[in-house]
Amino acid sequence: MSTDSISLRISELVSLLNTYNYQYYVLDNPSIPDAEYDRVFRELQALEAEYPHLLSPQSPTQKVGGVALNKFDQVTHEVPMLSLDNAMTEDEFVAFHKRINDRLKTNQDFEFCCEPKLDGLAVSILYENGKLVRAATRGDGAVGENITENVKTIKSIPLSLIGDNFPERVEIRGEVFMLLDGFLAFNQQAIENGTKPMVNPRNGAAGSLRQLDSKISAARPLAFYAYGLGVVSDEFELAESHYDRLQQVKSFGLPVCPEITVAQGIDDVLDFYKNVSEKRASLNYEIDGTVLKVNDIDLQDELGFVARAPRWAIAYKFPAQEELTVLNDVEFQVGRTGAITPVAKVQPVFVGGVTVSNATLHNAEEIERLGIMIGDTVIIRRAGDVIPQIVSVVLDKRPDDAKIIEFPTTCPVCDSQVEKPEGEAVTRCTAGLFCGAQRKEAIKHFASRKAFDVDGLGDKIVEQLVDEQLIQSPADLFVLTEQQISNLERMGPKSAQNLVQALQDSKSTTLPKFLYSLGIREVGESTALNLANHYQTLENIKNADYDSLITVSDVGGIVANHILAFFKESHNLDVIAQLIEHGVHWPIIEKKQESELPLLGLTYVLTGSLNEMGRTEAKNALVSLGAKVAGSVSAKTHFLIAGEKSGSKLTKAQDLGVPVLTEDDMLALFKQHGVN
Numbered sequence: 001m002s003t004d005s006i007s008l009r010i011s012e013l014v015s016l017l018n019t020y021n022y023q024y025y026v027l028d029n030p031s032i033p034d035a036e037y038d039r040v041f042r043e044l045q046a047l048e049a050e051y052p053h054l055l056s057p058q059s060p061t062q063k064v065g066g067v068a069l070n071k072f073d074q075v076t077h078e079v080p081m082l083s084l085d086n087a088m089t090e091d092e093f094v095a096f097h098k099r100i101n102d103r104l105k106t107n108q109d110f111e112f113c114c115e116p117k118l119d120g121l122a123v124s125i126l127y128e129n130g131k132l133v134r135a136a137t138r139g140d141g142a143v144g145e146n147i148t149e150n151v152k153t154i155k156s157i158p159l160s161l162i163g164d165n166f167p168e169r170v171e172i173r174g175e176v177f178m179l180l181d182g183f184l185a186f187n188q189q190a191i192e193n194g195t196k197p198m199v200n201p202r203n204g205a206a207g208s209l210r211q212l213d214s215k216i217s218a219a220r221p222l223a224f225y226a227y228g229l230g231v232v233s234d235e236f237e238l239a240e241s242h243y244d245r246l247q248q249v250k251s252f253g254l255p256v257c258p259e260i261t262v263a264q265g266i267d268d269v270l271d272f273y274k275n276v277s278e279k280r281a282s283l284n285y286e287i288d289g290t291v292l293k294v295n296d297i298d299l300q301d302e303l304g305f306v307a308r309a310p311r312w313a314i315a316y317k318f319p320a321q322e323e324l325t326v327l328n329d330v331e332f333q334v335g336r337t338g339a340i341t342p343v344a345k346v347q348p349v350f351v352g353g354v355t356v357s358n359a360t361l362h363n364a365e366e367i368e369r370l371g372i373m374i375g376d377t378v379i380i381r382r383a384g385d386v387i388p389q390i391v392s393v394v395l396d397k398r399p400d401d402a403k404i405i406e407f408p409t410t411c412p413v414c415d416s417q418v419e420k421p422e423g424e425a426v427t428r429c430t431a432g433l434f435c436g437a438q439r440k441e442a443i444k445h446f447a448s449r450k451a452f453d454v455d456g457l458g459d460k461i462v463e464q465l466v467d468e469q470l471i472q473s474p475a476d477l478f479v480l481t482e483q484q485i486s487n488l489e490r491m492g493p494k495s496a497q498n499l500v501q502a503l504q505d506s507k508s509t510t511l512p513k514f515l516y517s518l519g520i521r522e523v524g525e526s527t528a529l530n531l532a533n534h535y536q537t538l539e540n541i542k543n544a545d546y547d548s549l550i551t552v553s554d555v556g557g558i559v560a561n562h563i564l565a566f567f568k569e570s571h572n573l574d575v576i577a578q579l580i581e582h583g584v585h586w587p588i589i590e591k592k593q594e595s596e597l598p599l600l601g602l603t604y605v606l607t608g609s610l611n612e613m614g615r616t617e618a619k620n621a622l623v624s625l626g627a628k629v630a631g632s633v634s635a636k637t638h639f640l641i642a643g644e645k646s647g648s649k650l651t652k653a654q655d656l657g658v659p660v661l662t663e664d665d666m667l668a669l670f671k672q673h674g675v676n
């Protein structure tokens with residue numbers, strides 16, 4: 001490369017880093033992952049090292065990134081707040097260790113204070129006579145922003161130091177970070193409210209702290225750990241090691257990260273790194289590596305500083321959890337309950353310790369929220385064992401031929417209609433009985449105890465039958481031969497004969513059971529019973545429209561739409577027709593007169609355990625008498641039936657003055673109306 005092209009590349013890199021720094025430090029809204037930033041940074045560092053005459057003192061490699069915004073008062077740091085050099089690999093850490101060993105001309109193994117690298121932002125907090133008087137951000141290292149009022153709202157930071165053994169004037173430095181549970185809750189709420197979620201906890205913390213209105217900071221889940229000192233009054237006697245100084249800071253009343261330990265030599269440090277990386281997923285805050293500091297303060301002083309970082313410390317980072325990649329395509333997978341999930345097919349990339357080529361896009365709303373298109377450069381995240389996610393799109397890198405992602409209008413597995421009920425995020429295939437993706441679940445449900453109750457047809461057998469392609473829908477069960485069944489694993493001629501007999505026997509059923517067996521979404525046993533009582537025949541139910549369906553007890557708008565979608569799908573109707581053709585039948589239901597529904601208009605709630613009958617049985621009996629059975633007690637509840645060990649529902653009923661019946665009262669009621 002000619003010097004010209006090198007200096008051109010250097011100025012390109014400088015301008016890129018300046019842009020990234022601006023997005024990260026000023027806007028608290030980075031457009032690329034840290035790993036990409038670090039690569040660009042290192043490329044620049046390497047070029048500057050090779051061509052020192054091209055190194056400018058204005059280069060981002062010579063400065064602490066960040067600026068103090070004018071909207072805040074400025075604070076000049078009495079001792080500059082620096083950054084840290086970093087090591088990405090064990091070799092780089094070992095090289096760092098050798099460098100300081102050479103510099104100190106020792107060959108001994110000195111101590112390191114080993115700390116997690118907290119992923120938040122550095123803050124300086126000044127106490128005078130034990131009172132918090134000022135807090136500031138790092139800014140450009142020399143001048144930071146006065147954020148005293150915001151810092152005062154952080155619960156783990158004391159407004160007054162404790163005890164009486166602290167310096168008259170002391171500046172504590174540490175990291176403000178966001179607690180993960182609070183971060184997740186905040187983002188979930190933001191998505192529900194249609195407001196902008198935080199990109200990650202680090203930027204969430206920075207954005208929350210750099211607010212003019214301290215009420216906003218106060219409402220965010222921020223916390224603080226101290227990891228160092230700035231100015232300290234001369235008279236105060238500080239300990240001689242970094243670790244002991246942190247213990248002093250702790251005795252002043254400031255929190256210090258409990259994971260911090262002292263290690264002797266390289267091997268112990270590497271153990272610490274390994275232990276913390278294993279613990280990482282279980283911590284309630286994000287860390288992106290370890291910070292390893294020469295423990296002895298005299299040695300620290302001997303080593304001193306370079307332009308932007310101390311020589312006596314290094315950030316040994318974990319492999320990146322966020323990386324850049326390209327979205328090549330989107331595939332749509334159908335889950336076992338019919339949910340259609342878009343899966344991002346990305347350019348394979350090493351992230352979170354493994355090579356990733358797929359990431360979930362969740363649903364249509366997520367695609368819209370991200371504004372993502374095929375061909376986009378995206379930030380992908382893989383943390384711990386969590387399925388890789390697409391975090392955001394790098395809009396600057398969108399190619400001209402980027403393609404819109406089309407959500408399928410029919411099921412990619414069985415080509416049936418899909419539905420996406422209003423207000424729901426999930427799109428589903430409506431062919432519950434027919435769809436290949438849903439086959440196993442649909443047939444297991446069909447054969448289950450409360451449905452067709454086929455003796456000997458457990459989940460394992462259903463799976464084998466489907467895997468062997470002996471059945472494709474519940475209707476195929478009834479044409480299975482003993483021969484076919486006896487060839488299955490753990491099945492002999494005798495059990496095959498029994499199973500065929502059990503299938504024959506199950507053909508005689510009831511309309512509520514039949515309806516329930518179909519596995520229509522959200523049509524449980526009691527809804528099926530209500531539908532059967534209301535319409536008497538399957539034909540009537542198939543022909544019912546929305547307005548009619550919602551008049552049925554227990555059926556709301558959502559359930560009505562599921563029922564309509566189910567019977568609109570011709571594949572489902574085919575399976576039903578086959579079932580009937582194979583001899584499935586049920587007795588005609590006599591329409592009950594209103595006089596035969598003595599509990600019409602009454603709402604019951606069941607709680608606690610019953611001795612004489614199951615809860616479902618009791619519920620069905622109540623429904624057959626016209627009652628509505630609700631899941632929770634409210635002012636609209638007429639009676640609570642409380643079995644043994646009743647808990648909060650009983651208390652609530654008593655509070656609301658809802659009459660409470662015992663199991664015996666209930667049995668008496670059933671007896672009175674001829675139900676047993």
Ligand SMILES: NC(=O)c1ccc[n+]([C@@H]2O[C@H](COP(=O)([O-])OP(=O)(O)OC[C@H]3O[C@@H](n4cnc5c(N)ncnc54)[C@H](O)[C@@H]3O)[C@@H](O)[C@H]2O)c1
Nearest residue numbers: 020024030032033034037083084115117118121122227291
């Ligand atoms: N994505 C982007 O666009 C973008 C832009 C700029 C910077 N960055 C990221 O920020 C990094 C540079 O930021 P930086 O200069 O703050 O350096 P740094 O974050 O790599 O290291 C210095 C900082 O570490 C923090 N820290 C956490 N735990 C600590 C501990 N126990 N002891 C001491 N310090 C601790 C302090 O805040 C300190 O200021 C880059 O490497 C990159 O990862 C990303």
Ligand SMILES: [Zn+2]
Nearest residue numbers: 411414429435
């Ligand atoms: Zn399907």
